[in-house]
Amino acid sequence: MREAMCRENDLPGAGWSCCGARAFNPEEATCCKDGYTNNTAVTEGLSEKVSACCGLKAYDQLNEMCCNSTIIAKPVPNAQCCDNDAYDVDKQMCCGPMENKTILTRNSSDHRCCGRDQFDPKTECCCVKEGLKTQLITSSCCVNESAVCGTKAYNTFNELCCQSTVVPKPASNAKCCEENAYDVDKQMCCGPMENKTILTRKSSDHLCCGHDQFDPKTECCYSMNNSLKIQPITSSCCVNESAVTQGLSEKVSACCGLKAYDQLSEMCCNSTIIAKPVPNAQCCDNDAYDVDKQMCCGPMENKTILTRNSSDHRCCGRDQFDPKTECCCVKEGLKTQLITSSCCVNESGAF
Incomplete structure (x- = not known):
């Protein structure tokens, strides 16, 4: 009977929902919908709290991933798709044109893709005119592959333009902290505008609190007398500065300001929670x-x-x-x- 008809006001129990013509319990199953055909399907035995859809089939986001509409095992927590395969972004690289990529063993954290090969931006560049070929950074091609920072040319592969000043990139994912560059994986840029400082990141969870950093799992950052202070999370100051989001486990959540969100299905953009x-x-x-x-x-x-x-x-x-x-x-x-x-x-x- 459930297959033939599903009505929101005539469901088997509390918390149940409709998935097309079928009723299902989101705590024990997942509903997937094809946005083009509007077809639906229910995957039993997998709660919607930890699942995502790969076509009309649900998968466990903690242990699996969807690559090109195919569900495959996730080899490491931070794995990403490389066409139909998965790779470890810390130890490997996915290089090459769309639908013809290859997985390479990463030579270093600084190396980048150049076609289906890789290069070290500290000593080389990827020459476009040579058909994406690796060249020594002193070659004429590398010199021409530069951009402009103020009035000075710089190589975008191994340098950054920070406030019109050319600075070396400490890592491939480096960003500017006023006139300096920092490694976002290992460092933090903290402090007010035009008075920032670079700190060695104590952990991936740590956040800025003025010119210092704190662990939101055990501490909070609160304002007192126009200055920011760090206190244990059990203190009265932290209780007043914090908020609790009910119904969302910290295993899959993160904070966006004082509101928690589900990292599996949501994201925080400019302090606003939006669907992923x-x-x-x-x-x-x-x-x-x-x-x-x-x-x-x-x-x-x-x-x-x-x-x-x-x-x-x-x-x-x-x-x-x-x-x-x-x-x-x-x-x-x-x-x-x-x-x-x-x-x-x-x-x-x-x-």
């Missing part, structure tokens, strides 16, 4: 985007989400370009130009 459209989604200002199929381009706080033309495309202002055939011309106000143009010859690179 895909497992590997990232924030683009206040919105979320699929990094495999989309790009987040544009200046700070005024970005736009574009449909990615290919895995090789890069941002050029609020547009994108193919570095194999084009460049992003600074002199033209971040405009796409053919790689054979005079502007590309002088300043090809990505922004």
Whole structure:
């Protein structure tokens, strides 16, 4: 009978829901829906609290992942998809064009992809004009693969432009902390605007509290007399500065301000909790985007989400370009130009 008809006001028990024409208990099963055909299917024995859908089949996000509509075992907690396979992002790399990628053993944490190969941006560059070939950083191709920081050219692979100053990248995922660069995995940039300091990160859970850091599992950061102080989480100050979100286990949750959210299905973008459209989604200002199929381009706080033309495309202002055939011309106000143009010859690179 449940297969033939399902009505919200005539369900078998409390907490049950409809999945198409079928009733199911979200605590014990998962409903998956095809957004194109509107077909639905129920996967029994897997609670919606820990599951996600891969097509019409549900899977356990803690132990499995969905790669190209196929459910595979997750080899490590931070694994990601490389076409149909999974790889360890700390020890491996997924390199190559869309739908023809290969998994490489990462030579170092600094190495990056160059076609289906890898290179060390400290000593090499990936030369577009040579068909994505690794070249010594002193070669003419590497010199031309630079961008502009103020009035000075710099290599985007191993340098950063921080407040119009060129600084070396300490790691591939480095970011600016005022005029300095820091490794976001090992360090933190803490403090008020124009008075920040770089701290050695004590753990991945630690957060900034003024020029210091604290562990939100055991401490809180509270304001007193216009200054920020760290106190044990059991103190009266922490009780007043904190909030409790009921019905969400800390095993799958994180905090977005004083509100907790489910990391499996939600994300925190600019202090706002939004639905996670895909497992590997990232924030683009206040919105979320699929990094495999989309790009987040544009200046700070005024970005736009574009449909990615290919895995090789890069941002050029609020547009994108193919570095194999084009460049992003600074002199033209971040405009796409053919790689054979005079502007590309002088300043090809990505922004």
